[in-house]
Amino acid sequence: MKIPVKIRGMEFSVPNLTLTNDDMAKIVETSDEWIRQRTGIAERHVVSGEEDAVTLGISAVNKLLEKENIDAKTIDMIISATSAPQRPYPSVACEIQSAIGADNASAFDLVAACSGFLYAMQMARANIASGFAKRILVLAADATSKFLDWTDRSSCVLFGDGAAATILEVSEDGEDDIIAMHLDADGKNKEFISLNIPNQNCPLAEPHQNPENLHIIMAGKDVYKFVMQKIPAVIEKTLEKANMTIDDIDYFIPHQANLRMIEALTTRIKIAPEKVLHNIEHYGNMSATSIPCVISEKIKSGELKTPSTVLLSAFGAGMTSAGAIIRLR
Numbered sequence: 001m002k003i004p005v006k007i008r009g010m011e012f013s014v015p016n017l018t019l020t021n022d023d024m025a026k027i028v029e030t031s032d033e034w035i036r037q038r039t040g041i042a043e044r045h046v047v048s049g050e051e052d053a054v055t056l057g058i059s060a061v062n063k064l065l066e067k068e069n070i071d072a073k074t075i076d077m078i079i080s081a082t083s084a085p086q087r088p089y090p091s092v093a094c095e096i097q098s099a100i101g102a103d104n105a106s107a108f109d110l111v112a113a114c115s116g117f118l119y120a121m122q123m124a125r126a127n128i129a130s131g132f133a134k135r136i137l138v139l140a141a142d143a144t145s146k147f148l149d150w151t152d153r154s155s156c157v158l159f160g161d162g163a164a165a166t167i168l169e170v171s172e173d174g175e176d177d178i179i180a181m182h183l184d185a186d187g188k189n190k191e192f193i194s195l196n197i198p199n200q201n202c203p204l205a206e207p208h209q210n211p212e213n214l215h216i217i218m219a220g221k222d223v224y225k226f227v228m229q230k231i232p233a234v235i236e237k238t239l240e241k242a243n244m245t246i247d248d249i250d251y252f253i254p255h256q257a258n259l260r261m262i263e264a265l266t267t268r269i270k271i272a273p274e275k276v277l278h279n280i281e282h283y284g285n286m287s288a289t290s291i292p293c294v295i296s297e298k299i300k301s302g303e304l305k306t307p308s309t310v311l312l313s314a315f316g317a318g319m320t321s322a323g324a325i326i327r328l329r
C-alpha cells in the first residue's frame with residue numbers, strides 16, 4: 001500500500017544584499033534595458049560576509065519549523081538540493097541537521113542543479129511511501145554567486161542566491177498532496193552548464209598546475225533550445241501520469257531562469273497566462289530555490305489561492321529536468 005504524503009508549509013530566505021541591473025553595469029558591459037528585455041530580471045540577491053548556502057538554508061528552515069510549530073527532533077531525514085555548496089562535504093544537510101538539532105535525522109545533499117527541489121521531493125515521497133520515514137525536511141540551498149564568472153556578462157547577470165524549505169510527511173487524512181512526478185536526465189548535453197571544482201593528480205603522477213575555469217560555464221543559447229524542446233514533453237508526461245489535462249491545472253510555476261522562456265513555454269503548453277506565476281524580476285535564477293520561493297511568496301501575497309492544483313516544471317545542469325503536479329491546501 002502506498003502511503004500518501006502531505007506538504008506542510010513552504011518558507012524561503014534570501015541574502016540582504018540586493019544588486020540591481022545598474023549595479024551589474026558597474027562590473028560588466030551591460031545595461032538595465034538589455035537585462036530586462038532579454039531575461040525579465042530587474043534585481044537579484046547575493047551573499048556577502050559569512051553568508052553561504054548553509055546560513056541561507058538554516059534561516060529558511062528555522063522560519064518553516066517556527067511557522068509550522070515542528071520540533072526538529074521529529075524529523076527523520078533531511079535532503080538538501082544543493083549544487084553550489086561552500087564545500088562538497090560535510091553536506092549542507094548535515095550542517096543544517098546540527099544547527100537545528102535534528103538529532104534523529106539522516107542527512108544528505110542531492111545534486112540535480114535547478115531541478116533539485118523536485119528531485120528531492122520525489123526522493124522524500126518515495127521514502128515516505130515505502131514506510132522508511134514519516135517526516136522529511138526537503139530544502140534547496142545555493143549560493144551560486146560564489147561560483148559565477150563575474151567577467152562573463154552572459155551568465156553573471158542571470159543568477160541570485162537563496163534557500164527554501166518544506167516538510168513532507170505522512171498524510172494522516174489520506175489525501176495525497178503529490179499527485180504526479182516525472183524526473184528526466186539527459187547527460188548527453190552535460191556540457192551546456194558545468195561547474196568544475198579544484199582537483200589535481202598526485203604530484204608524483206603530474207606536476208601541479210594552477211587551476212583554471214573554476215566557475216560556472218554556460219552555453220545560454222543551447223540551454224534555451226534544450227528547454228523549449230524538452231520541457232513541453234516533460235509536462236505532457238507529468239499530466240499523463242496524473243491522468244489530467246492542462247485545463248485541470250490552477251497554476252503553473254516553471255523554473256525561473258528567463259521570463260522570455262517562461263512566456264514561450266506558456267504559449268507552447270497552451271495555459272492561460274494569468275495562471276502562470278513568476279518572481280524572477282526580483283530574484284533572478286536561484287537554482288533549486290526558485291520554484292519553492294515562488295510558491296511561498298505567492299501564497300503570502302494572495303496571488304496563489306489555496307486549495308489549488310499546481311503544475312511545476314524545472315530544468316538544470318546535467319541536463320536534468322522534472323515535472324510535478326501537487327495539491328496545495
Ligand SMILES: CC(C)(COP(=O)(O)OP(=O)(O)OC[C@H]1O[C@@H](n2cnc3c(N)ncnc32)[C@H](O)[C@@H]1OP(=O)(O)O)[C@@H](O)C(=O)NCCC(=O)NCCS
Pocket residue numbers: 029030031034035038039114153154155157158193218220221223224257258285315316317
Ligand atoms: C543567456 C541569454 C540571456 C542570452 O540571451 P540571447 O538573447 O540568447 O543573447 P545572445 O546570446 O544571442 O547574445 C546576443 C548579444 O548580446 C550580448 N550579451 C550577452 N549578455 C549580455 C548582457 N548581460 N548585456 C549586454 N549584452 C549581452 C552577447 O555578447 C551578444 O553580443 P554579440 O551579438 O555582439 O555577440 C539566453 O540565451 C538565456 O537565458 N538562455 C538560457 C540560460 C539559462 O536558462 N540558464 C540557466 C539554466 S538552469
